[in-house]
Amino acid sequence: MKSLIIILSLLACFIPCSAQMNVKEDVAVVTKLQQKELNPGASGQIVISIKPNKGIHVTTDPPFLFTLDSLKEYFSLGQPDFAKNEKGYVDAKKPIRHELSVAKNTPAGSYTLKGVFTYFYCSDAEGWCSRFRHPVELTVNVAR
Numbered sequence: 001m002k003s004l005i006i007i008l009s010l011l012a013c014f015i016p017c018s019a020q021m022n023v024k025e026d027v028a029v030v031t032k033l034q035q036k037e038l039n040p041g042a043s044g045q046i047v048i049s050i051k052p053n054k055g056i057h058v059t060t061d062p063p064f065l066f067t068l069d070s071l072k073e074y075f076s077l078g079q080p081d082f083a084k085n086e087k088g089y090v091d092a093k094k095p096i097r098h099e100l101s102v103a104k105n106t107p108a109g110s111y112t113l114k115g116v117f118t119y120f121y122c123s124d125a126e127g128w129c130s131r132f133r134h135p136v137e138l139t140v141n142v143a144r
Contacts, residue, residue, distance in 0.1 A: 027132065029051075033140060034097075066096075067115050068114070
């Protein structure tokens with residue numbers, strides 16, 4: 001009976017402890033639109049700010065990727081604009097910028113863009129790397 005109590009106690013500790021190992025804790029990601037309203041045929045910028053914990057970096061090889069999962073008939077993304085630090089990693093002190101283009105035939109209104117920012121992050125001390133898919137949801141207002 002004593003062994004059963006010890007095993008159950010260990011299991012009770014293991015389940016919450018493993019659930020606390022959340023990938024999002026290693027890198028904080030904030031996405032926003034620089035312009036809240038765009039005209040059809042115009043372009044704006046999506047700004048992605050990353051803040052890795054101490055000892056963590058976001059790699060450029062393999063590269064990060066931002067994709068749209070919705071409304072591709074009205075919105076498209078350009079190539080990312082970002083800076084590298086002295087080690088060749090993504091410079092977390094400067095934001096990543098993606099051009100967002102609005103098609104000329106886009107009706108006026110409010111749109112919710114859904115996408116994914118996929119990136120690879122690594123531990124400087126331990127040498128491991130992992131991939132994370134950060135879901136993104138942004139509201140774009142298209143004027144006439």
